[in-house]
Amino acid sequence: MIDNLVLHLQDAPATILLADSAAQIVDRRAGDAGLRARLDRAYVAPGFRYAEEDTGTNGIGTALEERRPFQVSGGEHFREALQSLACVGVPIVHPITRTVEGILDITSNLSDSNALMGALAQSAVREIQSRLYAESSDREQLLLQSFLQASRRGSSAVVSLNQDVIMTTPMAAQIIDTSDQALLWDWACRMLAGRDEFIGEVRLADNVTVSATARRVGDARTPAGIVIEMRPHPRDTKKSSARQLASASPVERRTETVKIPGRSLSTKRLQTELERLAAIDAPVLVTGEPGAGKFFAASALHRMQDADGHFTVFDAGTASVDPDAWIAGLVNWNKVDGALIIRHLDLLPEQLVSNVCAILSEAVDNRAHIIATAGEGVRQGPAGRLCDHFLRRIEIDPLRLRSEDIADISVALLRKHSPDRNGLRLQPTALQLLVARDWPGNVRELESVLASSLLRSMGSDIGVQHLPDGYRDGDLRRRNASTSLELAERDALLRALVETDGNKLLAAQRLGVARSTLYRKMRALGIDGSRFLPQ
Structure with missing residues (x-):
């Protein structure tokens, strides 16, 4: 497919880039000598990674982040070395698993760009995705076809799954969550033992009972998976709502x-x-x-x-x-x-x-x-x-990732170990030293330190002098967020990322900053971006 695209662009001043699911360039084709030299100077070549969190807005990383075609021209690029270029990146989505397999990008000089670049890239990606479907195993194709057939009937919530893949209609997505995948798979496997179809009831994790028809896809020796058509019981839905209230x-x-x-x-x-x-x-x-x-x-x-x-x-x-x-x-x-x-x-x-x-x-x-x-x-x-x-x-x-909790946990532990002395507290300097540590033993280690300090304090507030050896020196061994301002900033960033399901663009908008600023703050505050993948 890439070879065919090269033929279409052999006389055009444009370059084709292919990147993997981590935004690393794995192939570069076509382009005149001048464009290739410019790309080399900008490190737009195989082996270099163009994830948005590393290089800012660009055709590869931003298309991957947003899971949609994305065009970037001139000054819209974050890196100055790319601002004389125009590019359009299109995600390659596997037709069955719905995961992004990579990015196809067409890049040209800014003066040579035109609207056909996007249309050409999207056409090429559609053909690639068709080939991915054709090259999928017969089992995967059969499972998808069975899911689509059941979905077209439209009267039930449909789930199609095997041990690796789950597909749901919008109606099904409203009544099941991720934990139900294992529950449904186990239930269907047990009910279909020795038969190709079973009609019965299954109780989902949130106490909702549904009428379900489970059908085996494929033969018993090499099953492709299972299709389940579900209908909630109106009476059970009412009872469940009443129970929750x-x-x-x-x-x-x-x-x-x-x-x-x-x-x-x-x-x-x-x-x-x-x-x-x-x-x-x-x-x-x-x-x-x-x-x-x-x-x-x-x-x-x-x-x-x-x-x-x-x-x-x-x-x-x-x-x-x-x-x-x-x-x-x-x-x-x-x-x-x-x-x-x-x-x-x-x-x-x-x-x-x-x-x-x-x-x-x-x-x-x-x-x-x-x-x-x-x-x-x-x-x-x-x-x-x-x-x-x-x-x-x-x-x-672990406690090292929630040092903001140490003051409150310390109060609870002191109350536990000295119930007759409710007013007992840690002096500010002692608390500062405890907050600054990494606590490899977590809360258990903190409790041991406080219990030992209580014996030394003999009923008075715990100061630095009461802490055990090794806990009262000035080696704070802090992570990145060492001040109250940084802790508050880190908490706000984490909250925005969690509330937007890892969508960096929405998180940045919620915080009122540019996405490039969000990435810099995440790096500075030690926030691992891989923990917040876009949904």
């Missing part, structure tokens, strides 16, 4: 007494997520670094769900001491009423995984309240299979 007040009342200490954007999001999950009857997995506060969050979630109920704690990290006794205890719990919190799920011995899977499956079917905590690498270990039982997940950020 009825539970709104209790959840709100309980969260007044279960407040997560902290003022950072991360903690505010955690508080909101816990409140939302408290109203949903589904197992929850809490992940994070050691000492980050996973068990605290799990306990808080339980109190939000049932402030007066009891819960049983099983520590998977101790299961290896007496595996039979540990499993027996879990079996006994499953026979009685009450919630369950499993700590350190990632440390569960491999020989117990199958037994725990069976117990959890039965407990989930009985709608037991189950919460588990685990390290970030739980999926890579033997206990990874257990993650599929937890349709809702929360990740606790």
